Amino acid sequence: MDVNSRTIEYRIAKRGLAPEKSGLIRLSLLAIEVGVTRQALRYRASKGDFKVTPWGHCPCVKPAEARKVRAMYAHPKQADYAGWLPSQAAADAIGASQARLFRLTTKHPDKLAGIRWVRAQGQGGFALLFCPADLPELNRRFGRRALPRRYAGLHTAPQFTDLIGVSDSRVFKWVKAGAPHREDLYGRYWFDLYAVRVWLASGVIRPRDLMAVLARMDAALPARAA
Numbered sequence: 001m002d003v004n005s006r007t008i009e010y011r012i013a014k015r016g017l018a019p020e021k022s023g024l025i026r027l028s029l030l031a032i033e034v035g036v037t038r039q040a041l042r043y044r045a046s047k048g049d050f051k052v053t054p055w056g057h058c059p060c061v062k063p064a065e066a067r068k069v070r071a072m073y074a075h076p077k078q079a080d081y082a083g084w085l086p087s088q089a090a091a092d093a094i095g096a097s098q099a100r101l102f103r104l105t106t107k108h109p110d111k112l113a114g115i116r117w118v119r120a121q122g123q124g125g126f127a128l129l130f131c132p133a134d135l136p137e138l139n140r141r142f143g144r145r146a147l148p149r150r151y152a153g154l155h156t157a158p159q160f161t162d163l164i165g166v167s168d169s170r171v172f173k174w175v176k177a178g179a180p181h182r183e184d185l186y187g188r189y190w191f192d193l194y195a196v197r198v199w200l201a202s203g204v205i206r207p208r209d210l211m212a213v214l215a216r217m218d219a220a221l222p223a224r225a226a
Contacts, residue, residue, distance in 0.1 A: 022055065023062070023063065024053060024055055024060035024061065024062060025060055025061050025062075025063065025066045026055075026058060026059070026060050027041055027042070027052060027058075027059040027060060027061060028059075030061060030066055030069055033070075034069060034070060034072075034073035035073065035079075036073060041069065042059070044069075044072065049068070049069075049072065050065045050068045050069055050072075051065050052065075053065070076118050076119075076120045080120070081118060081120055081129050083132065084118070084129035084130060084131055084132065085129065085130045085131075085132055085135070086127055086128065086129060086130075087101045087102065087127070087128035087129075087130065090130040090135065090138065092158070093135055093139070093143075094135070094138055094139040094142060094143030095139075095143050095156055095159070096142055096143055097187075097188060100142065101128065101130075101142075102128065104142070105117060105119070105128055111141070114134075114137065115130070115131070115134045115137055115138050115141075116130070116131035116133075116134050117129060117130045117131065117134075153192070154182065154190040154191060154192055155190065155191050155192075155193065156188055156189070156190060156191075157171055157172075157188070157189045157191070160191045160193070160196075163193065163216075163220050164193075164213060164216045164217055164220065165213075165216050166213065170207075171189075171191075172189075174196070174200075174205070175189060177204060177205050178199070178204060179191075179196055179199055179200075180192060180195040180196060180199055181196075193217060193220060193221060194221060196217070197214060197217040197218070197221070200213065200214060200217075201214060
């Protein structure tokens, strides 16, 4: 029998019934309490994190199981950190990868001493948030400026693709074909715009829009020199 949640709630209210009289807590109300979706709780229940007790067609939990759920989501709420930067935005701002920030918070949190960050709970799950006021210090330690001098004047793959107007996958194909680049300790590719322009002009590969790509590179080179 396929009955949606609104129908269940309507029938419960109409008949004056309530699972609370049996000492149960509705899953929908518990989801609102902990700040996640009902589907998220159903997923956690399917993984065996807690047990759902059906009350007719209404999914409920016993008080002991509800305590388990509250403990799972006893984290700061994302709504309480308005204005803080998600990990992807923080990574983009300092020229690092999101994966690197994630590794720092999970494996080397001591290296983030003095930098305010939090693992907050949102509707879609957990999110890493960084205080924007600490972004300069985050950049000094882990950003592009913290790299050795040999990377000065080079561009990361996202910066390079934005600069010349091509896709990431296309640039990685160029790397496989022998395009000049450097790879740092964190697996990021760095490109010298002029060196790649010379390599493309040599005819090693000949994409259909080669002349247009070279023209965009030529337009970007004066800005780089400045």
